[in-house]
Amino acid sequence: MKLILVGFGLVAQRFIQLLLKQEFLLDPKGNPSWIIAGIATAHHGLAVDPDGINPDQALQAARNNALPDLHSRNVRPSVPDTFSFLETAINALDLREYSTRLVVVENTPLGPRDGQPGVDHVRTALTLGAHVITANKGPAAFAHRELVDLAKRSKRKFLYEGSVLDGFPVFSFFRHLLPTVRVKSFRGIVNTTTNHILSAMEGGRTMEEALSHIQAEGISETDSSNDVNGWDAAAKTAILVNSLMGGAITPYDVDCTGIQSLSVNQLVSARKEGQQVKLIASAQFQNNEIEAKVAPVTLARHDSLMNCNGTAKTIEFETDVLGRIQLGKSQSGVNHTAYALMTDLLEINRHIHQLRVSDKE
Ligand SMILES: NC(=O)c1ccc[n+]([C@@H]2O[C@H](COP(=O)([O-])OP(=O)(O)OC[C@H]3O[C@@H](n4cnc5c(N)ncnc54)[C@H](OP(=O)(O)O)[C@@H]3O)[C@@H](O)[C@H]2O)c1
Known part of the structure; x- marks a missing residue:
């Protein structure tokens, strides 16, 4: 899977740290079966690399305000805002290979009065063909029906498990078990x-x-x-x-x-x-x-x-x-929220696997 991180604060960094610990997300050579293709922040710069940004370097760069150092030289270096960033990051990928395996991880702060910019980030990501996972309450609190309908039309997932009970999977509990x-x-x-x-x-x-x-x-x-x-x-x-x-x-x-x-x-x-x-x-x-x-x-x-x-x-x-x-x-705690994002990612992973199996049948 290719991950594009919109927001790289406490939750998103903890999510990446958690993914790095999961053996079942390693390929047979012991490398992660996911890569980070882009990271956007509001004030700490951004980076796009379709071949993958090293996760450890990304975590280090976030601490040192050095994200732009990880930006690929082959990708247009100046990306003026998060929407252009999403377009640039997604267009830089070979979508024939990655069209169903692209996940935008939206973790910007809640815009308390209108859910922005989260709502627009999710809308843009789904429109560009990505799945979206988020711990941000804005999108599901302010635009749930529109975004769920858009995800269905785009044949993509929009999941927000961490937005209410942190790590406790209340939405997938009802979706899958009841x-x-x-x-x-x-x-x-x-x-x-x-x-x-x-x-x-x-x-x-x-x-x-x-x-x-x-x-x-x-x-x-x-x-x-x-x-x-x-x-x-x-x-x-x-x-x-x-x-x-x-x-x-x-x-x-x-x-x-x-x-x-x-x-x-x-x-x-x-x-x-x-x-x-x-x-x-x-x-x-x-x-x-x-x-x-x-x-x-x-x-x-x-x-x-x-x-x-x-x-x-x-x-x-x-x-x-x-x-x-x-x-x-x-x-409750930030680790729990990171866990919720991981369960959302695993649900998308299973979905992609099922699509591949049914394509072969
Ligand atoms: N912390 C928790 O325990 C917890 C629990 C449940 C849910 N949540 C939700 O999870 C989300 C993330 O929380 P957090 O604690 O990780 O917040 P945080 O540490 O403040 O990080 C927010 C990140 O979003 C970036 N950002 C802000 N506006 C942006 C924009 N327009 N485009 C791109 N990036 C932007 C910030 O960049 P700069 O740093 O450069 O400004 C920062 O990297 C929030 O919606 C929060 O409500 C958090």
């Missing part, structure tokens, strides 16, 4: 930063102390306003609705309240009563419409979402065939 099962509603805890803040406030810390602690620990971004005001959870809610309930909503359709107005007293007293206040993302059908919501909720003593603390995440689904199903994980 075919035909319909999700009627869900509710869950999907934002790490706010869950961590609420857990710390239960222990008596103020919201400001809790926030600066998790920023210092690197668990949360320096600008956590989109976590605290519930917008990140709203984006994840939109993705779950679009992907698992057949909806076509954006975060603007989610009735959203953050945790700003919660006090330490409220959280401590709830705990004393055996209850917990959590930021809950939920959606349900109401008169054939989908109602989606993010808001703080006081959970009763035996609620199944209780005791999901710190960086844990959980979602409880109500399904038509199997009743209630709860999925969750006790920790």
Whole structure:
């Protein structure tokens, strides 16, 4: 497979480090069965080489701001923006050989108001004939139906497993293990930063102390306003609705309240009563419409979402065939997100293999 990396920050670098460790992704000579054909960043330069950029050198170059040193001399050196970069990188490849084995790995930051530039990157990549995998919430939160339809028409995959539960494969779980099962509603805890803040406030810390602690620990971004005001959870809610309930909503359709107005007293007293206040993302059908919501909720003593603390995440689904199903994980982290991207890549690998087998038959 040929990988083109759009965004080469924390997640994309960890993804490449993870791929390098996988023996099953080595060819019989012990070389990786994938190559990096291009890398784009916003401020740290870019590189295109259809013969492959050495992954170790790429990781080193990212640390030293030296990506342009890896640019092939045979490819037009000046690529003014990410869209021209994608065209240049894809056109430089021999598409007769690689047409179905080209994967764009989109990991730019979430554009919180419109999902850009991720939406346009995914649209461009699918239009140019690449599969796309991404941990960026923007594309599936703001343009899910359009991008899924485009992928189908282009006979390519658009996968975003890492966008909601990091490494836990919630979308492929339903796609592969529960075919035909319909999700009627869900509710869950999907934002790490706010869950961590609420857990710390239960222990008596103020919201400001809790926030600066998790920023210092690197668990949360320096600008956590989109976590605290519930917008990140709203984006994840939109993705779950679009992907698992057949909806076509954006975060603007989610009735959203953050945790700003919660006090330490409220959280401590709830705990004393055996209850917990959590930021809950939920959606349900109401008169054939989908109602989606993010808001703080006081959970009763035996609620199944209780005791999901710190960086844990959980979602409880109500399904038509199997009743209630709860999925969750006790920790979150960038390694988990990198793992999700790897599972997306393996799904494309299997798909390509099946295409080859059916071509031969
Ligand atoms: N970190 C996590 O644990 C985690 C978990 C789940 C999902 N995600 C999602 O995964 C995505 C990547 O996260 P991250 O932590 O890797 O972010 P990051 O470290 O900030 O890296 C973002 C990368 O995107 C590049 N970039 C920004 N705009 C670009 C553009 N227009 N064209 C090309 N490249 C561009 C940046 O380049 P410069 O550095 O040159 O600006 C950087 O290389 C985000 O959407 C995030 O929400 C992250």
